[in-house]
Amino acid sequence: MNKTRADDTPLYREVEHTGDFGIEVTAPTRSELFRRAALALAALLVDPSHVEGTKPHIVDITAADDIDLMHDLLTELLQLFAADGFIWRDAAVEEHGPKLHVILHGEFFDPSRRTSRGEIKAVTYHQLTVEKTSNEWRARVIFDV
Amino acid sequence: MLLFSVLRVDSASTMQLIRRSDCLWEIPQSGAMRVPGRIYASARMMDEMRSDPCLTQVANVACLPGIVGYSLAMPDIHLGYGFPIGGVAAVDAEHGVISPGGVGYDINCGVRLARTGLQSDFVEPRIERLADALFSKIPAGLGSEGAIPGLSSQQIKLVAYEGAEWALHNGYATQQDLEHTEEGGRLAGADPERISERAYKRGSKQLGTLGSGNHFLEVSRIDHIYDARLASALGLHPGHVTVLIHSGSRGLGHQTCDDYLKLIVSAVGRYDLKVPDRQLAAVPINSPEGKAYLAAMAAAANFAWCNRQLMMHLAQQAFLEALAITPRELGFALVYDVCHNIAKFEQHDLDGRKRRVCVHRKGATRAYGPGNPALPEALRPFGQPVLIPGDMGRYSFVLIGLEAAMRETFGSSCHGAGRRMSRSAAKKVARGRDLFAELKALGVTVRAHSRGGVAEEMPEAYKDVAEVVEVMEAAGVTKRIARLRPLAVIKG
Numbered sequence: 001m002n003k004t005r006a007d008d009t010p011l012y013r014e015v016e017h018t019g020d021f022g023i024e025v026t027a028p029t030r031s032e033l034f035r036r037a038a039l040a041l042a043a044l045l046v047d048p049s050h051v052e053g054t055k056p057h058i059v060d061i062t063a064a065d066d067i068d069l070m071h072d073l074l075t076e077l078l079q080l081f082a083a084d085g086f087i088w089r090d091a092a093v094e095e096h097g098p099k100l101h102v103i104l105h106g107e108f109f110d111p112s113r114r115t116s117r118g119e120i121k122a123v124t125y126h127q128l129t130v131e132k133t134s135n136e137w138r139a140r141v142i143f144d145v
Numbered sequence: 146m147l148l149f150s151v152l153r154v155d156s157a158s159t160m161q162l163i164r165r166s167d168c169l170w171e172i173p174q175s176g177a178m179r180v181p182g183r184i185y186a187s188a189r190m191m192d193e194m195r196s197d198p199c200l201t202q203v204a205n206v207a208c209l210p211g212i213v214g215y216s217l218a219m220p221d222i223h224l225g226y227g228f229p230i231g232g233v234a235a236v237d238a239e240h241g242v243i244s245p246g247g248v249g250y251d252i253n254c255g256v257r258l259a260r261t262g263l264q265s266d267f268v269e270p271r272i273e274r275l276a277d278a279l280f281s282k283i284p285a286g287l288g289s290e291g292a293i294p295g296l297s298s299q300q301i302k303l304v305a306y307e308g309a310e311w312a313l314h315n316g317y318a319t320q321q322d323l324e325h326t327e328e329g330g331r332l333a334g335a336d337p338e339r340i341s342e343r344a345y346k347r348g349s350k351q352l353g354t355l356g357s358g359n360h361f362l363e364v365s366r367i368d369h370i371y372d373a374r375l376a377s378a379l380g381l382h383p384g385h386v387t388v389l390i391h392s393g394s395r396g397l398g399h400q401t402c403d404d405y406l407k408l409i410v411s412a413v414g415r416y417d418l419k420v421p422d423r424q425l426a427a428v429p430i431n432s433p434e435g436k437a438y439l440a441a442m443a444a445a446a447n448f449a450w451c452n453r454q455l456m457m458h459l460a461q462q463a464f465l466e467a468l469a470i471t472p473r474e475l476g477f478a479l480v481y482d483v484c485h486n487i488a489k490f491e492q493h494d495l496d497g498r499k500r501r502v503c504v505h506r507k508g509a510t511r512a513y514g515p516g517n518p519a520l521p522e523a524l525r526p527f528g529q530p531v532l533i534p535g536d537m538g539r540y541s542f543v544l545i546g547l548e549a550a551m552r553e554t555f556g557s558s559c560h561g562a563g564r565r566m567s568r569s570a571a572k573k574v575a576r577g578r579d580l581f582a583e584l585k586a587l588g589v590t591v592r593a594h595s596r597g598g599v600a601e602e603m604p605e606a607y608k609d610v611a612e613v614v615e616v617m618e619a620a621g622v623t624k625r626i627a628r629l630r631p632l633a634v635i636k637g
Contacts, residue, residue: 014569018223019230021568075403082396083346118595119286119357119637121399122250125410125423126226144226144250144399145358145568 012040015140021120022127022142030066031093033130033137034073034100038091041074044143045117046087046109053089053105062099066130070139073100074123082120085109120145156201162191168220168619172200177421178207183215185554187616190220202229205421209234211241211430213495213502217554219509220616221563221608225249227424230508233557238490238501242418242427243435245409245442247505248488250402252442253449254393255484256510256532256560257326258543259457260379261464262476263386265366269632271468275364276590276633278467282459283362285355286594286637292353292459301349301448302337305397308447312454322454324521326482327511330450332489336440340397341404348397348448353455356392357598357637362460363389363534365541365629372626375545378527379480381627388460388477389541389629391534393486394449401445405438430503439488446487453482480543481530485510485560493555504555512546512558512623531623533614535562537634538587538604542614542625549621558623562610568601575600584634593636602636 015022023040027033042048059076063069080086088106121144129140163171165183170191172182182203186194194200199222206228207216213235222231227246234247268275284292296304304311309330312318323329355362365387370376381387394401410426412434420427428434461477464470488505495502513520513529520529531544550556566574580599584591593599617623 016567016569018564018567019225072407075407079343079347079400079403083343083400118598121358121396122403124226125406142226 011036011043015142017142020142020145022140025139027137030132030137031095033139034070034102035091035093037070037074037139037141038077038088038093038102038104041077042088042106044120045081047117048089051087051089052107055105055107057086057088057104057106059102059104060099061102064098067125067128069100070130070141071123071125071128073102074141078120078123081109118145160200160204168616172204172207174207178204179209180207180212180215182207182218184218184222185220185616185620185622186222187220187612190612190616194222197224199224199229202227202422203232205425206232206234206247208421209236209242209244209425209427210418211236213237213500214555217557219557219559220613221508221559221561223563225507227422228505228507231559231563232507233504233509233555235493235502235504235555236430238430238503241430241503243430243438243488243503244425244427244505245402245406245438246424246426247507248402248442249486249507250399251393251486252398252402253446253484254486255449255453255482256389256391256534257453257457257482258480258530258532259388259460260381260478260480261386261388262474264384265386265632266384268364268386268468272364272590272633275464275467276592276635278463279362279364279460279633279635280592282463283355283456283635284353285635286357290350290354291455293455296349296352298345298349301345301352304352304451305337305340305444305448306335307331308335309450309454312451312458317458318454322479324523325479326450327484330454330482332443332446334440335443335447337444339437339441340401340444344397344400344404347400348395351395351397352448352452353459354395354452355456355635355637356395357595359602360392360637361537362456362635363537363541363631364633365389365631367627368630369628370626371628372624375527375626379530379543379626380478381480381543386632387629388457389532389534390453390456390460392449392453392456394445395452397448398445401441405441409434409438442488446484449484450482481524481532483510483530483532491556493551502555504557506557508560509557510560511556512544512550512554513556514546514548514551531558533559533561533610535610536604536607537591537602537631538584538589540610541629542610543627543629544614544617544623545626546623547621550623553620554622558617559613562607562613564606565608566606571603571606572597572600574605575603589631590633591636592633595637598636
């Protein structure tokens with residue numbers, strides 16, 4: 001089980017998927033759900049203990065609903081890593097109606113340090129859920145690996 | 146969201162299935178389905194998948210506007226995104242739709258097989274040295290960069306336009322290599338300008354790299370010949386060593402699919418199209434979005450063919466250096482290269498007349514029969530080679546397309562074994578085990594950048610590919626020519 005740095009709460013739970021890889025994230029609030037999903041993605045890509053969190057990077061995402069927000073946010077972050085080589089150690093999420101303003105802290109990934117955990121091709125819409133239950137927010141995301 | 150929920154398709158557990166033969170099952174057309182679904186599977190396979198949602202995906206695909214014939218699934222079927230893996234769907238070329246989900250994120254993921262003139266008893270005593278050379282020469286794994294550094298953005302765009310022809314023009318391929326590659330290694334209609342800058346950024350350093358996950362390079366020996374005449378026609382001889390490469394369009398293709406899935410999901414509403422699953426989002430082939438996607442897909446496919454060609458070139462160099470032999474002694478030659486994630490315009494007989502259709506193959510391989518003009522002259526009398534990788538511990542197969550494939554499956558066959566265990570389950574099962582030693586005891590030398598990756602890809606995680614190819618043979622679609630046993634596997 002993977003933990004947040006701050007409070008030892010598990011970042012995500014692995015979800016069974018035959019061909020690829022899925023996670024379920026829970027959080028007490030909506031903004032924290034998106035934050036944990038962002039951190040979970042980073043942890044899937046690179047061992048977070050090897051990431052320095054000094055450089056800031058802003059990501060703004062606007063979408064019609066929470067499903068698209070989650071998909072588009074994680075896709076943007078995946079592309080940030082895959083295309084630009086930026087990996088984040090921490091994130092703060094601000095909600096502004098249909099928009100998320102995400103402030104990342106991280107660094108540019110150095111593959112020679114060999115701390116990568118695996119390649120993720122894409123964030124899929126398959127079984128993608130973002131929902132509020134009686135006492136928490138929950139999201140499920142399947143990644144194409 | 147409403148657009149994707151108005152169509153109801155029976156869930157797999159309540160779905161009616163009619164057995165048409167020992168290895169063919171049919172989902173009758175009902176509700177929103179425009180055609181029936183057909184699944185190639187043994188009775189044992191169908192017992193296992195009877196309640197699996199992949200069958201619902203076959204039915205969902207049957208709802209696509211313009212679909213003709215059947216929504217098909219090969220015996221390596223498993224759950225995909227929108228389309229099942231192992232899915233084949235042909236749509237009318239003028240009035241049908243194109244769905245990026247019917248191609249997949251890894252555009253032109255595919256396999257190529259090269260033969261050598263080397264006997265396995267020469268290579269096996271030297272396998273560790275050869276494996277080290279291949280591992281060193283062929284970039285693999287996350288963060289790896291191509292062995293051709295410093296390519297400008299213009300050159301990468303040329304790769305996307307020319308495909309394997311770029312490799313020919315730059316000294317990494319022979320004319321025979323191109324003739325033995327599906328579509329000559331270059332799909333017409335490619336427009337490099339339809340690929341985003343982000344896709345180029347993501348993929349440009351990855352030209353000539355293997356990737357990770359289920360991608361691999363395998364050195365094998367031919368351990369069984371099923372048809373001596375056809376094997377000889379392909380240059381395959383008992384005991385000889387071969388090289389199998391499984392890879393695709395890398396980050397360039399993944400990003401391209403992502404870009405166009407987003408575009409098409411937002412465009413669906415403009416065309417009054419209704420599909421039961423967001424990942425099946427589609428637009429008319431002749432719409433601006435459809436044409437743009439097809440042009441981008443072709444460009445990404447060309448990148449993948451060049452990618453596999455470059456890796457084969459590097460593999461050949463590794464053999465020459467590690468074994469200290471001459472090119473003549475090596476006798477290296479490409480048998481064939483197939484893609485198994487693609488959409489192509491083809492002519493097929495339907496209801497007694499020739500019809501131009503767009504065939505989506507998502508985890509399925511083209512398998513043209515003898516005499517097809519699309520095949521190179523040297524192979525035309527025999528049929529198209531179909532390359533089916535198994536897991537890294539057992540075997541892979543070389544098949545050949547039969548005439549019945551054109552009648553039954555739009556000239557398509559299976560593509561691999563299919564997983565039976567999730568990645569997380571495989572890692573749990575592998576805990577505490579030395580998989581490298583276990584595989585070595587089976588005669589397989591493994592070199593990998595990620596031990597976790599090897600655990601996820603362990604042989605037990607996969608179904609037996611022999612059963613898959615047997616079903617295709619029983620159906621008369623393809624027949625086995627040769628079986629390959631792994632000697633060394635390189636993974637990302």
